[in-house]
Amino acid sequence: MLKVEGVSKSYGSGLWGGPRSQVLNNITFTLEQGEWAALIGESGCGKSTLARLILGLEERDGGKITCSGLAVANKPRHRKALYRLLQPVFQNSAGCLNPRMRIKECLLEPLRNFESIGAGAEQKEAEKLLAMVELPPHILRHYPHELSGGQQRRVCIARALSIKPRFLIMDEALAGIDATITGSILMLLKALQRDVGCGCLFITHDLGMALYMAPKILVMRGGQIVETVPIARSAGDFVHPYSKQLFRSSTLSCLKK
Numbered sequence: 001m002l003k004v005e006g007v008s009k010s011y012g013s014g015l016w017g018g019p020r021s022q023v024l025n026n027i028t029f030t031l032e033q034g035e036w037a038a039l040i041g042e043s044g045c046g047k048s049t050l051a052r053l054i055l056g057l058e059e060r061d062g063g064k065i066t067c068s069g070l071a072v073a074n075k076p077r078h079r080k081a082l083y084r085l086l087q088p089v090f091q092n093s094a095g096c097l098n099p100r101m102r103i104k105e106c107l108l109e110p111l112r113n114f115e116s117i118g119a120g121a122e123q124k125e126a127e128k129l130l131a132m133v134e135l136p137p138h139i140l141r142h143y144p145h146e147l148s149g150g151q152q153r154r155v156c157i158a159r160a161l162s163i164k165p166r167f168l169i170m171d172e173a174l175a176g177i178d179a180t181i182t183g184s185i186l187m188l189l190k191a192l193q194r195d196v197g198c199g200c201l202f203i204t205h206d207l208g209m210a211l212y213m214a215p216k217i218l219v220m221r222g223g224q225i226v227e228t229v230p231i232a233r234s235a236g237d238f239v240h241p242y243s244k245q246l247f248r249s250s251t252l253s254c255l256k257k
Protein backbone atom coordinates (compact mmCIF):
# COMPACT_ATOMS: atom_id res chain seq x y z
CA MET A 1 0.00 0.00 0.00
CA LEU A 2 1.17 3.53 -0.79
CA LYS A 3 0.08 5.78 2.04
CA VAL A 4 0.35 9.57 2.00
CA GLU A 5 -0.77 11.15 5.26
CA GLY A 6 -1.04 14.88 5.98
CA VAL A 7 1.84 15.80 3.69
CA SER A 8 2.79 19.45 3.36
CA LYS A 9 5.53 21.30 1.52
CA SER A 10 6.54 24.92 1.17
CA TYR A 11 9.32 26.64 -0.74
CA GLY A 12 11.16 29.80 0.22
CA SER A 13 11.45 32.46 -2.44
CA GLY A 14 14.78 33.84 -3.53
CA LEU A 15 18.28 33.12 -2.36
CA TRP A 16 17.82 34.84 0.99
CA GLY A 17 14.81 32.80 2.02
CA GLY A 18 12.01 35.30 1.42
CA PRO A 19 8.42 34.47 2.36
CA ARG A 20 7.65 30.80 1.91
CA SER A 21 4.84 29.70 -0.33
CA GLN A 22 2.78 26.71 0.69
CA VAL A 23 2.77 24.34 -2.27
CA LEU A 24 1.19 21.26 -0.68
CA ASN A 25 -1.22 21.37 2.18
CA ASN A 26 -2.27 18.31 4.17
CA ILE A 27 -2.33 15.80 1.32
CA THR A 28 -3.80 12.46 2.33
CA PHE A 29 -4.66 9.44 0.18
CA THR A 30 -3.86 5.77 -0.13
CA LEU A 31 -3.33 3.45 -3.05
CA GLU A 32 -3.87 -0.24 -2.52
CA GLN A 33 -1.59 -2.77 -4.15
CA GLY A 34 -2.47 -2.91 -7.84
CA GLU A 35 -4.64 0.19 -7.68
CA TRP A 36 -4.33 2.95 -10.29
CA ALA A 37 -5.23 6.53 -9.45
CA ALA A 38 -4.97 9.56 -11.68
CA LEU A 39 -3.95 12.87 -10.18
CA ILE A 40 -5.32 15.83 -12.10
CA GLY A 41 -5.26 19.57 -11.56
CA GLU A 42 -4.19 22.79 -13.20
CA SER A 43 -0.57 23.62 -13.91
CA GLY A 44 1.33 24.66 -10.79
CA CYS A 45 -1.08 23.07 -8.31
CA GLY A 46 1.65 20.83 -6.88
CA LYS A 47 1.36 17.47 -8.70
CA SER A 48 5.05 17.08 -9.55
CA THR A 49 6.07 18.31 -6.11
CA LEU A 50 3.95 15.54 -4.61
CA ALA A 51 5.54 13.01 -6.99
CA ARG A 52 9.04 14.14 -5.91
CA LEU A 53 8.11 13.82 -2.23
CA ILE A 54 6.69 10.33 -2.76
CA LEU A 55 9.93 9.38 -4.50
CA GLY A 56 11.97 10.75 -1.61
CA LEU A 57 13.67 13.27 -3.91
CA GLU A 58 12.86 16.21 -1.65
CA GLU A 59 12.27 16.82 2.02
CA ARG A 60 8.67 17.41 3.05
CA ASP A 61 7.75 19.87 5.80
CA GLY A 62 5.30 17.57 7.51
CA GLY A 63 3.29 14.40 7.22
CA LYS A 64 4.21 10.83 6.48
CA ILE A 65 4.63 8.71 3.36
CA THR A 66 5.01 4.95 3.41
CA CYS A 67 5.24 2.43 0.61
CA SER A 68 4.52 -1.17 1.59
CA GLY A 69 5.40 -0.22 5.15
CA LEU A 70 8.70 1.46 4.22
CA ALA A 71 8.88 5.06 5.42
CA VAL A 72 9.91 7.40 2.61
CA ALA A 73 12.79 9.70 3.48
CA ASN A 74 14.93 12.04 1.42
CA LYS A 75 18.10 10.15 2.28
CA PRO A 76 20.34 8.60 -0.37
CA ARG A 77 20.87 5.50 1.75
CA HIS A 78 17.09 4.84 1.79
CA ARG A 79 16.67 5.39 -1.91
CA LYS A 80 17.74 1.96 -3.05
CA ALA A 81 15.21 0.17 -0.85
CA LEU A 82 12.52 2.63 -1.91
CA TYR A 83 13.20 2.32 -5.63
CA ARG A 84 12.86 -1.42 -5.32
CA LEU A 85 9.20 -0.71 -4.50
CA LEU A 86 8.54 2.52 -6.40
CA GLN A 87 9.68 3.34 -9.91
CA PRO A 88 9.27 6.72 -11.60
CA VAL A 89 8.40 7.36 -15.24
CA PHE A 90 8.74 11.04 -16.04
CA GLN A 91 7.82 13.16 -19.04
CA ASN A 92 11.44 13.69 -19.84
CA SER A 93 12.73 10.35 -21.15
CA ALA A 94 16.23 11.80 -21.12
CA GLY A 95 16.02 11.67 -17.33
CA CYS A 96 15.90 7.87 -17.36
CA LEU A 97 17.89 7.11 -20.51
CA ASN A 98 21.56 7.94 -20.32
CA PRO A 99 22.51 9.31 -23.78
CA ARG A 100 25.88 7.57 -23.62
CA MET A 101 24.42 4.14 -22.92
CA ARG A 102 22.92 1.79 -25.49
CA ILE A 103 19.26 0.86 -24.99
CA LYS A 104 20.27 -2.58 -23.70
CA GLU A 105 22.33 -1.03 -20.89
CA CYS A 106 19.60 1.53 -20.07
CA LEU A 107 16.99 -1.19 -19.96
CA LEU A 108 18.96 -3.55 -17.75
CA GLU A 109 20.26 -0.95 -15.31
CA PRO A 110 17.56 -1.44 -12.61
CA LEU A 111 17.73 -5.23 -12.90
CA ARG A 112 21.50 -5.16 -12.49
CA ASN A 113 21.10 -2.87 -9.47
CA PHE A 114 18.42 -4.81 -7.71
CA GLU A 115 18.64 -8.41 -8.81
CA SER A 116 21.49 -10.70 -9.65
CA ILE A 117 21.06 -11.39 -13.33
CA GLY A 118 23.68 -13.57 -14.98
CA ALA A 119 25.46 -12.14 -18.03
CA GLY A 120 24.16 -15.06 -20.09
CA ALA A 121 20.54 -14.24 -19.29
CA GLU A 122 20.79 -10.53 -20.02
CA GLN A 123 20.12 -10.56 -23.76
CA LYS A 124 17.05 -12.74 -23.32
CA GLU A 125 15.75 -10.64 -20.45
CA ALA A 126 16.26 -7.39 -22.41
CA GLU A 127 14.40 -8.84 -25.40
CA LYS A 128 11.58 -10.00 -23.14
CA LEU A 129 11.25 -6.51 -21.67
CA LEU A 130 11.17 -4.93 -25.12
CA ALA A 131 8.56 -7.43 -26.28
CA MET A 132 6.40 -6.46 -23.31
CA VAL A 133 6.23 -2.89 -24.66
CA GLU A 134 6.01 -4.11 -28.26
CA LEU A 135 9.43 -2.97 -29.43
CA PRO A 136 11.72 -5.00 -31.72
CA PRO A 137 14.94 -6.52 -30.30
CA HIS A 138 17.24 -4.75 -32.78
CA ILE A 139 16.85 -1.43 -30.93
CA LEU A 140 18.90 -2.85 -28.06
CA ARG A 141 22.01 -1.85 -30.01
CA HIS A 142 20.83 1.73 -30.51
CA TYR A 143 21.44 4.85 -28.46
CA PRO A 144 18.45 6.77 -26.98
CA HIS A 145 18.70 9.64 -29.50
CA GLU A 146 18.21 7.14 -32.33
CA LEU A 147 14.72 6.30 -31.01
CA SER A 148 11.50 8.27 -31.44
CA GLY A 149 9.90 9.94 -28.41
CA GLY A 150 7.25 7.21 -28.25
CA GLN A 151 9.87 4.45 -28.41
CA GLN A 152 11.87 6.16 -25.65
CA ARG A 153 8.78 6.28 -23.41
CA ARG A 154 8.17 2.59 -24.00
CA VAL A 155 11.76 1.81 -23.03
CA CYS A 156 11.33 3.89 -19.85
CA ILE A 157 8.13 2.01 -18.99
CA ALA A 158 9.75 -1.39 -19.62
CA ARG A 159 12.76 -0.36 -17.56
CA ALA A 160 10.57 0.76 -14.67
CA LEU A 161 8.55 -2.46 -14.78
CA SER A 162 11.62 -4.71 -15.10
CA ILE A 163 12.05 -5.09 -11.35
CA LYS A 164 8.33 -5.61 -10.75
CA PRO A 165 7.86 -2.58 -8.49
CA ARG A 166 4.80 -2.30 -6.29
CA PHE A 167 3.97 1.15 -7.71
CA LEU A 168 4.79 3.35 -10.67
CA ILE A 169 4.81 7.12 -10.29
CA MET A 170 4.08 8.42 -13.79
CA ASP A 171 4.34 12.19 -14.05
CA GLU A 172 3.03 13.40 -17.41
CA ALA A 173 4.80 10.36 -18.79
CA LEU A 174 2.92 10.51 -22.08
CA ALA A 175 2.80 14.27 -22.54
CA GLY A 176 4.22 15.69 -25.73
CA ILE A 177 3.94 12.63 -27.93
CA ASP A 178 1.53 12.37 -30.79
CA ALA A 179 -1.99 11.07 -30.37
CA THR A 180 -1.53 7.79 -32.27
CA ILE A 181 1.52 6.77 -30.27
CA THR A 182 -0.15 7.92 -27.03
CA GLY A 183 -3.17 5.77 -27.88
CA SER A 184 -1.04 2.68 -28.42
CA ILE A 185 0.99 3.28 -25.23
CA LEU A 186 -2.23 3.75 -23.26
CA MET A 187 -3.59 0.45 -24.57
CA LEU A 188 -0.31 -1.16 -23.69
CA LEU A 189 -0.44 0.28 -20.16
CA LYS A 190 -4.00 -0.98 -19.82
CA ALA A 191 -2.82 -4.49 -20.69
CA LEU A 192 0.11 -4.18 -18.28
CA GLN A 193 -2.29 -2.93 -15.61
CA ARG A 194 -4.18 -6.21 -15.95
CA ASP A 195 -1.17 -8.50 -16.27
CA VAL A 196 1.58 -7.02 -14.10
CA GLY A 197 -0.44 -6.09 -11.01
CA CYS A 198 1.52 -3.02 -10.01
CA GLY A 199 -0.28 0.09 -8.80
CA CYS A 200 0.25 3.54 -10.24
CA LEU A 201 -0.12 7.21 -9.48
CA PHE A 202 -0.80 8.55 -12.96
CA ILE A 203 -0.30 12.31 -13.12
CA THR A 204 -1.79 13.98 -16.15
CA HIS A 205 -3.30 17.18 -17.52
CA ASP A 206 -5.42 15.13 -19.85
CA LEU A 207 -8.79 14.38 -18.29
CA GLY A 208 -9.74 11.87 -20.98
CA MET A 209 -6.52 9.98 -20.33
CA ALA A 210 -7.18 10.09 -16.58
CA LEU A 211 -10.66 8.63 -17.02
CA TYR A 212 -9.37 5.96 -19.37
CA MET A 213 -6.44 4.87 -17.22
CA ALA A 214 -7.62 4.98 -13.64
CA PRO A 215 -10.88 4.23 -11.93
CA LYS A 216 -9.88 6.45 -9.02
CA ILE A 217 -9.31 10.15 -9.66
CA LEU A 218 -7.80 12.66 -7.27
CA VAL A 219 -8.44 16.30 -8.11
CA MET A 220 -5.85 18.75 -6.82
CA ARG A 221 -6.16 22.48 -6.52
CA GLY A 222 -3.73 24.90 -4.91
CA GLY A 223 -1.85 22.11 -3.13
CA GLN A 224 -4.91 20.35 -1.75
CA ILE A 225 -6.89 17.33 -2.86
CA VAL A 226 -10.33 18.85 -3.32
CA GLU A 227 -12.12 15.72 -4.53
CA THR A 228 -11.50 11.99 -4.69
CA VAL A 229 -13.76 9.93 -6.91
CA PRO A 230 -13.18 6.23 -6.23
CA ILE A 231 -14.75 5.07 -9.50
CA ALA A 232 -14.94 7.80 -12.11
CA ARG A 233 -16.44 6.99 -15.48
CA SER A 234 -17.34 10.42 -16.81
CA ALA A 235 -17.36 14.12 -15.94
CA GLY A 236 -20.79 13.58 -14.36
CA ASP A 237 -19.22 11.58 -11.50
CA PHE A 238 -17.53 14.73 -10.12
CA VAL A 239 -19.35 17.02 -7.71
CA HIS A 240 -16.77 19.59 -6.61
CA PRO A 241 -17.23 22.90 -8.48
CA TYR A 242 -13.49 23.00 -9.30
CA SER A 243 -13.59 19.50 -10.83
CA LYS A 244 -16.62 20.51 -12.88
CA GLN A 245 -14.77 23.63 -14.00
CA LEU A 246 -11.76 21.53 -15.04
CA PHE A 247 -13.94 19.31 -17.19
CA ARG A 248 -15.81 22.28 -18.63
CA SER A 249 -12.63 24.09 -19.59
CA SER A 250 -11.17 20.97 -21.16
CA THR A 251 -14.30 20.52 -23.30
CA LEU A 252 -14.18 24.18 -24.26
CA SER A 253 -10.54 23.96 -25.24
CA CYS A 254 -11.36 20.95 -27.44
CA LEU A 255 -14.19 22.83 -29.10
CA LYS A 256 -11.98 25.80 -29.80
CA LYS A 257 -9.50 23.68 -31.76
Ligand SMILES: Nc1ncnc2c1ncn2[C@@H]1O[C@H](COP(=O)(O)OP(=O)(O)OP(=O)(O)O)[C@@H](O)[C@H]1O
Pocket residue numbers: 011012023041042043044045046047048049050205
Ligand atom coordinates in the same frame (compact mmCIF):
# COMPACT_ATOMS: atom_id res chain seq x y z
N1 LIG B 1 12.22 23.90 -6.22
C1 LIG B 1 11.24 24.80 -6.14
N2 LIG B 1 11.43 26.00 -5.56
C2 LIG B 1 10.45 26.91 -5.46
N3 LIG B 1 9.20 26.71 -5.91
C3 LIG B 1 8.94 25.54 -6.51
C4 LIG B 1 9.93 24.52 -6.65
N4 LIG B 1 9.38 23.45 -7.27
C5 LIG B 1 8.10 23.79 -7.51
N5 LIG B 1 7.83 25.03 -7.05
C6 LIG B 1 6.54 25.73 -7.11
O1 LIG B 1 5.56 24.86 -6.61
C7 LIG B 1 4.35 24.99 -7.33
C8 LIG B 1 3.92 23.61 -7.80
O2 LIG B 1 4.81 23.16 -8.81
P1 LIG B 1 4.65 21.72 -9.46
O3 LIG B 1 5.76 21.55 -10.43
O4 LIG B 1 4.51 20.72 -8.40
O5 LIG B 1 3.25 21.90 -10.24
P2 LIG B 1 2.51 20.88 -11.20
O6 LIG B 1 1.13 20.71 -10.67
O7 LIG B 1 3.32 19.67 -11.43
O8 LIG B 1 2.42 21.75 -12.54
P3 LIG B 1 2.47 21.23 -14.08
O9 LIG B 1 1.11 20.66 -14.33
O10 LIG B 1 2.70 22.49 -14.84
O11 LIG B 1 3.57 20.23 -14.22
C9 LIG B 1 4.62 25.99 -8.43
O12 LIG B 1 4.14 27.24 -8.03
C10 LIG B 1 6.11 26.03 -8.54
O13 LIG B 1 6.55 27.27 -8.94
Ligand SMILES: [Mg+2]
Pocket residue numbers: 047048049171172
Ligand atom coordinates in the same frame (compact mmCIF):
# COMPACT_ATOMS: atom_id res chain seq x y z
MG1 LIG C 1 4.28 18.84 -13.10
